[in-house]
Amino acid sequence: MHTKKVSITDVAHRAKVSITTVSRVLNNFPTVSERNKTKVEEAIAFFKFKPNVSAQRLAKGVNNSIGLVMPGYPGIFYSFYAIELIRGVGHGCETAHLDMVFHITNGFNPLNSSSVGGVIFADIIENRKQVESALAMGTSSVVINNKVEDLDVSYIAVDNTRGGEIAADYLVSLGHNRIATVTGNLNTQSGLERFEGFKKYLQKKKVNLPTEYVYQGDYSRRCARVAVEQFLKLKEPPTAIFAASDDMALEIIAALLEKKVKVPQDVSVIGFDDNPACLYGSVALTTIKQPLFQMAEESVRLLSSLMSGEIKTKKHIIMPPELVIRESCAPPKK
Numbered sequence: 001m002h003t004k005k006v007s008i009t010d011v012a013h014r015a016k017v018s019i020t021t022v023s024r025v026l027n028n029f030p031t032v033s034e035r036n037k038t039k040v041e042e043a044i045a046f047f048k049f050k051p052n053v054s055a056q057r058l059a060k061g062v063n064n065s066i067g068l069v070m071p072g073y074p075g076i077f078y079s080f081y082a083i084e085l086i087r088g089v090g091h092g093c094e095t096a097h098l099d100m101v102f103h104i105t106n107g108f109n110p111l112n113s114s115s116v117g118g119v120i121f122a123d124i125i126e127n128r129k130q131v132e133s134a135l136a137m138g139t140s141s142v143v144i145n146n147k148v149e150d151l152d153v154s155y156i157a158v159d160n161t162r163g164g165e166i167a168a169d170y171l172v173s174l175g176h177n178r179i180a181t182v183t184g185n186l187n188t189q190s191g192l193e194r195f196e197g198f199k200k201y202l203q204k205k206k207v208n209l210p211t212e213y214v215y216q217g218d219y220s221r222r223c224a225r226v227a228v229e230q231f232l233k234l235k236e237p238p239t240a241i242f243a244a245s246d247d248m249a250l251e252i253i254a255a256l257l258e259k260k261v262k263v264p265q266d267v268s269v270i271g272f273d274d275n276p277a278c279l280y281g282s283v284a285l286t287t288i289k290q291p292l293f294q295m296a297e298e299s300v301r302l303l304s305s306l307m308s309g310e311i312k313t314k315k316h317i318i319m320p321p322e323l324v325i326r327e328s329c330a331p332p333k334k
Helices: 008-015 019-026 034-047 053-062 080-096 128-136 160-173 189-204 221-233 246-258 292-308
Strands: 065-071 099-105 118-122 140-144 154-158 179-182 240-243 268-273 286-289 316-319 322-324
Touching: 008 019, 008 034, 008 128, 019 034, 019 128, 065 080, 065 292, 080 099, 080 118, 080 292, 118 128, 118 292, 128 140, 140 292, 154 160, 154 292, 160 179, 160 189, 160 240, 160 268, 160 286, 160 322, 179 189, 179 221, 221 240, 221 246, 240 246, 246 268, 292 316
Parallel strands: 065 099, 065 118, 118 140, 140 154, 154 316, 179 240, 240 268, 268 286
Antiparallel strands: 286 322
C-alpha cells in the first residue's frame, strides 16, 4: 500500500507549532520550551518521522546546483522582470560553475530542497511557508526583490520606496502638480513601496493626490488601458502619470496616442524597470532603472558563499534605483 511521505510540515501541524520550532527540537536547540518540545517529540513518535538527512547534507554545499523559485503569473516568459532575473541567475551560475533548477510555484508546490544545495526565492508571493521550510531544514537561502525583516534569511532588494520618490521628484521638478499614478499590485512589496514613496514625496511637496488620480493596477497592460480611460474622463485630467512598471507605462502611451493625446506635450509619462522596449516605442520612455540583472547575479554569489560556509551571518543588500531621462516627460502646458 502506498503511504504519503511524512514531512516536517506534518509534524509541525500535529504539534501545533511552527516548522522552525520542529527544526530546533530536531537540532537540540536549548531555546525551545519544555511544553513545545514534548508536543514535537510526541508528533515525531506518532509519525515515526525521520529528518531528511540528505537535504541537510546538500544544504551544506555538497550539491553543485541551486534552485530559482519564482511565483507563477500570466505572461511570465514574456516579462522583462522575470527574464532579467533568470538571465542574471543563469549568468551567475555559469561564472560560479553551478547548475540551476528553475521552479515556478503557485505557493503550494514547493521545490524539493533535497535536489539542490541552496535556493534563491525571487520575491515571496503566497509562498512564504516554502521559505520558512527551507530555512528550517538548514538549506542555504537568499530572497531577491523582497526585504524580509522577520525571517533569518539573506536578501537583496531594490529600494522601491526611493524609486517612487525619484519619479515624483522629477515630475514635480518639471512643474507638474496634477500627477496621477497607476500602481503595481499593492499586495506585492514592490507595488506598495513604489506607491508609498511616490505619495509621501508629493505630500512633502504639498502636491495634492486626489483618489481619482490613483488607479490600483496589477502590472498588466490591460489595467493601464482602463486607467487612461478613467483619467481622461475627469474634469481636470492629469498632466503627468507615473506607472509602476514599464509595461504599463508603454501601454499608457499607446492608449493616449490613440486618443490623439500627445506625449509628452499634453501628458508626461514615467515608468519603472528600464525595459529595453522603452527605447523602441513611438516615444522613448523616461523611467526608473532597477538593477535586476545585477541583483540576480549578486544573489548567486551570496548564495554560493552561504553554501560553502564562507559567510556565516545573513546579509541584507539594498540596491539603489536611478532615473533614466528620455523623451516621454516635459513641463506641463501653460
